[in-house]
Amino acid sequence: MQSWADATTRVPGLRSVLLHPVVARPGYWFATGVGLLWGGILSLGRLSSDGGVIVARKCPKWAFGRGGTTLGAVYLTHDNVSADVLEHEAVHRAQWKKYGLAFIPLYIAAGAPAHTNRFEVEAGLAKGGYRRPPK
Numbered sequence: 001m002q003s004w005a006d007a008t009t010r011v012p013g014l015r016s017v018l019l020h021p022v023v024a025r026p027g028y029w030f031a032t033g034v035g036l037l038w039g040g041i042l043s044l045g046r047l048s049s050d051g052g053v054i055v056a057r058k059c060p061k062w063a064f065g066r067g068g069t070t071l072g073a074v075y076l077t078h079d080n081v082s083a084d085v086l087e088h089e090a091v092h093r094a095q096w097k098k099y100g101l102a103f104i105p106l107y108i109a110a111g112a113p114a115h116t117n118r119f120e121v122e123a124g125l126a127k128g129g130y131r132r133p134p135k
Helices: 004-010 014-018 021-042 083-109 118-123
Strands: 047-050 053-056 068-071 074-077
Touching: 014 021, 021 047, 021 053, 021 068, 021 074, 021 083, 053 083, 068 083, 074 083, 083 118
Parallel strands: 053 074
Antiparallel strands: 047 053, 068 074
16 A cells, blocks of 8 residues: 555645645644643643743653653643753654644654654654664
């Protein structure tokens, strides 16, 4: 079965339409709104702007993957807020801004191992706390 990401490269013009800011930006805003709502509730209002993202601290650990998850401009975490991690998450914020809601299937299609996921590589594996697997 053809993946969504493959379809965007095979249908002429589809990629440019889906990634056009008029289409992508509302998806980013929606994701940010969901992140603010989800993070605001789970962090009991502990929201602050730090390192280029809105950080929802003290979220329960079941609410995100690994050390934290970025939804739009909002980084959900319990306490993983080092300068390097925030820099890594700020890149994910920029990715959300560029791709909008298309970021979700594109991220999934990029694969689970972080060292082969182009979005994690672009954000900086070491800054995100990822270690390259031994060769």
